[in-house]
Amino acid sequence: MADLPCYEGWRQVPAGLLSKSQLADLDLPRVPGGAPVRARVETRDWRDHKTVVDLYSLGETLPSAATIGQLEAARARASASRVCEDCGARPDRSLPCVNGRHLCQLCSRILSLQELAEKAGAERAGVVAWARQILASDLLPPYVVRVKQILRPPAPSGRQNLDPVAVWVDAVDTTGRRLVNTTIRLAGPRVRAVPAGAVDPTSVEEQIRTLLAAPVIVTWFDKELSPLHTLYGVKTAPGWYGGNPNAMSWRATYWRGDVNPDAYHFTRRSAINPVRADRTLLILRRIAATGLPDDPA
Numbered sequence: 253m254a255d256l257p258c259y260e261g262w263r264q265v266p267a268g269l270l271s272k273s274q275l276a277d278l279d280l281p282r283v284p285g286g287a288p289v290r291a292r293v294e295t296r297d298w299r300d301h302k303t304v305v306d307l308y309s310l311g312e313t314l315p316s317a318a319t320i321g322q323l324e325a326a327r328a329r330a331s332a333s334r335v336c337e338d339c340g341a342r343p344d345r346s347l348p349c350v351n352g353r354h355l356c357q358l359c360s361r362i363l364s365l366q367e368l369a370e371k372a373g374a375e376r377a378g379v380v381a382w383a384r385q386i387l388a389s390d391l392l393p394p395y396v397v398r399v400k401q402i403l404r405p406p407a408p409s410g411r412q413n414l415d416p417v418a419v420w421v422d423a424v425d426t427t428g429r430r431l432v433n434t435t436i437r438l439a440g441p442r443v444r445a446v447p448a449g450a451v452d453p454t455s456v457e458e459q460i461r462t463l464l465a466a467p468v469i470v471t472w473f474d475k476e477l478s479p480l481h482t483l484y485g486v487k488t489a490p491g492w493y494g495g496n497p498n499a500m501s502w503r504a505t506y507w508r509g510d511v512n513p514d515a516y517h518f519t520r521r522s523a524i525n526p527v528r529a530d531r532t533l534l535i536l537r538r539i540a541a542t543g544l545p546d547d548p549a
Contacts, residue, residue, distance in 0.1 A: 285314035
């Protein structure tokens, strides 16, 4: 019995394995009838306490002793509907109540997807408004800055040294004009992992400080500029306690709205990192150009 499969939650339980209560809740109830326990599931009881439930193979169970007359009477007394109120499906198992209606799993999932689509539309509208506001600034045009730390190759043992040897900085303004595109050396010139052409930090200090002084900076990640702040001893702007408030990664994810419908919680697929500053700007422009229902015709 110790070798029985134990599933973490009902979502992992394969079809054909049911608990005693699920067998009794079938349209035509069944009982274990001496059938062996074939698996277990870790779940929570009605008090929200952790518990483990025995599971039986449906094919090894037996019909309950109820007569058809008793089954008809039980059906008449039941308050819960066994018919899906959307598609008319009549599953063997009882139907959950979703928003006051009894729905089958398919219709319940469709409803959840519809609600998610509506939520995604509202989130997209907020991201579009943000992008339009960013690009509308003419007096103090924002910069789009991308920073990537360069690490040593892994050792033969596979151990990775997480101390960067260089940092690549790429920046454009919102017209697409290139401001900076350079690799800054953080290790000595004899370190073989430092890319060819990497420059000394002092040689581009004025350029980098000018970038960091911009009133609005758009990055992909919220803490993307941290290596530069540390390297040049520049304090973050007010309101940056949790990172850059104009980071684009999560906003691009909401704008794309690419939801995985097969995941349990309908997870969004993260927007792919465009890496370069000009490509990040292109996404920013596309977000701003997205039409919204309340836009003037």
